[in-house]
Amino acid sequence: MVLLEALSALSRDHRQAVIAIHVVGLSYAELSDALGVSVSTLRSRTFHGLRALRQHITSGEESDD
Known part of the structure; x- marks a missing residue:
């Protein structure tokens, strides 16, 4: 649940990049071709999304203490 909540807090572009690269397993090149966005932009979106x-x-863990 924590991960789903965290993903929902991301922008659509960041969430899309993180899920496609790290969950679905697409390569940056594959996602770049699919979206028409440069690989460097996708790397940046993934970095900032993560x-x-x-x-x-x-921050959620700290508030649980």
């Missing part, structure tokens, strides 16, 4: 996920999850 960073936001980490922050959301760790």
